[in-house]
Amino acid sequence: MKNRENIPKATIERLPLYYRCLDKMDTFEDIDVVSSKDLGGKLDIPSTQVRKDLSYYGEFGRRGVGYNVNELKKSVGKILGVDRMWPAILVGAGNLGHALVNYKSFSMMGFEIACVLDNDPAKIGNMINGKKVQDIKNIDKIVAETDIKLGVIAVPTDAAQVVADEMIDSGIKAIWNFAPTRLRVPPEIEVKNEDLAVGIVSLIYHLSWQEEMETKGE
Amino acid sequence: MKNRENIPKATIERLPLYYRCLDKMDTFEDIDVVSSKDLGGKLDIPSTQVRKDLSYYGEFGRRGVGYNVNELKKSVGKILGVDRMWPAILVGAGNLGHALVNYKSFSMMGFEIACVLDNDPAKIGNMINGKKVQDIKNIDKIVAETDIKLGVIAVPTDAAQVVADEMIDSGIKAIWNFAPTRLRVPPEIEVKNEDLAVGIVSLIYHLSWQEEMETKGE
DNA sequence: TTACTGTTGATATAAATTTAGCAAATTTAA
DNA sequence: TTAAATTTGCTAAATTTATATCAACAGTAA
Known part of the structure; x- marks a missing residue:
């Protein structure tokens, strides 16, 4: 494996896509072996890119054959650290907090919101998906007792x-x-910023330009 | 301006950050002029990057002086297409749908969820932030009548x-x-995929590696 | 006026990332 | 057994993206 420092960020963001795809093939589609071409095809990623991404971490395939789905899934899971659960505290029991606590696709990625905190007396004590909203004042105690490393704002x-x-x-x-x-x-x-507005604006940017082109064309 | 085709995707994702920052300076901080160094400083982006990003679209600054905040905000807003509102239909009145409809920071980015749709009879007719959840069956009619271009899944x-x-x-x-x-x-x-699991996994990846390093070190 | 400081925008350089090409390995079929 | 078809993983090339450099310009103070 190469030095972990100089692995492209984009590669690290593709690995979860591979992982989820492999899990689906392994669990639901009963596929044993997959080529980089097939795996990439499902995700719109060139096969050369798939092979390069994996090659940063080792050799997982067999020439002339492809990759064993279950093995590769386990390997990628271990690389990502999702072969164990990473509990998190969530601060903010509003709409977004609710959505995150109830989000279904996190657990297979090793992520779980273990505690929900807020500073609003009207929210403290409420139940969200089986979890009681706790007072932010107790954060020190909660983190110390649970040894949680991850926080969600x-x-x-x-x-x-x-x-x-x-x-x-x-x-x-x-x-x-x-x-x-x-x-x-x-x-x-x-810190990982999940800036929702950036996502929608990049879509608006393209839409806006598209519309401008159409107007000119007419 | 250069050909819009070959402007880096990363640049397009930084423009909303500039825009939001400029809006804050303009509206709340009463700042008239800003240098690329100051603007970049607020966002952890090198000043050279700021100038390069802007230079794809024209010349907005004055040498020796900097950029007029209000003017640059308007220019960037126009580039992004957020100088007008882009109404959207949202399909899915679950937790995430609620969170998106109630999200505060969208409107300044030209984005607004105008209609909420679902196929669940238990949800149809409910009110979300003043909007009645409509039957997905009526999507054709709704889109035709409103001329909405944007959809959220x-x-x-x-x-x-x-x-x-x-x-x-x-x-x-x-x-x-x-x-x-x-x-x-x-x-x-x-299509813009907002894949929440990818975000958290990249954080887990770093955390997991960090922990492994610490274990080795002890 | 003149020197000095600060700043943009263009060009040049460097770094990062993706894509291509190919030898080696494996399977399948003749 | 041999030839043909696949497919990996390495290396090299190409492309994309970020950073550095610097002339031109603007303001300020001596």
């Missing part, structure tokens, strides 16, 4: 930095941030 | 392709897909 923009600071104080090591703002964190803390 | 994975097909039949031109699956669509239809 689903609060309004204004509150995001404060929540991030509290998370880091409590011992959280990585933050998944849904608030549309950049968080200031120490360098050892990993 | 927030249904379970199994139903996503069917919904996409219905959307395309009804006249939808661009799809924002939250289901963790690749949609098969004609080439003229724009």
Whole structure:
């Protein structure tokens, strides 16, 4: 395996796609062996890209044959770290928080929201999908007792930095941030921004341009 | 301006960040002029990158001075197409659907969910943030009457392709897909996959590796 | 005025990422 | 057994993207 430092970020974002696809083939489609061409075909990724991505981590296939689906799934799962569960605390019991707690496709990716926290007395004590919303004031105790490393921020923009600071104080090591703002964190803390507005705007950008072209054409 | 075709995708994803930042400066912070260094500083983006991104679309600054905040905001807004509203239909009145309808930060990005649809009789007729959930059967009529171009898929994975097909039949031109699956669509239809699991897995990947390093070190 | 500082936008350079080409390995069929 | 068809994984080439450099321009202070 090459130095983990210089593996393309894009590769790391394709691995979960491979993983999910392999899981589907393994669990539901009863497929034993797959070629890079077939796997890529399902995901609109060139076969050369698939092979290159995997080759960063080792040799998983057999020449002239392809990849064993179950084996490759396990290998990719281990590379990604999803061969175990990673419990998280979620701060923000609003609409988005509800949606995340109830999201079905996380557990197969090793992700599970174990605790839900909020600072709103009206929300504290409510049940969300079997979990009681707890007071953010107890974050230190909760993180210490559960040894949770992952935090999810689903609060309004204004509150995001404060929540991030509290998370880091409590011992959280990585933050998944849904608030549309950049968080200031120490360098050892990993942050992943999930900025929903960016997604929709890139779609609007293309749509807007398409429409402009059509108008000119007429 | 250069050919719009070969502008980096990453540039297009940074433009909304600039836009939001400029809007904040313009509306709340009363800042008139900003340099690429300052703008980039707020977003952890090098000033050279900021200037390069903007230079794809024209010359917006003054040498020795910087950029006029209000003007640049308007220019970037126009480039992105967010200088007008883009209404969308949302299919899927579940938890995620609720969260999207109630999401606050969309309107400043030109995005608005105008209609909510579902196929579940238990949900049809319910109100979500002032909008009545309508029967998916009426999608053709709704899209034709409203001339909506954007569709959002927030249904379970199994139903996503069917919904996409219905959307395309009804006249939808661009799809924002939250289901963790690749949609098969004609080439003229724009699709943006918002795959939440990919985001969290890339965080788990780093966390998992970090932990492995620590274990070795001890 | 003149020097000095700051800033853009263009061009050049470097780095990162993707794609192509091919030898080696495997299977299948003649 | 031999030839043909697949398919991997390595290396090289091409492409894309990011970063550095610098002349031209604008403001400021001596």
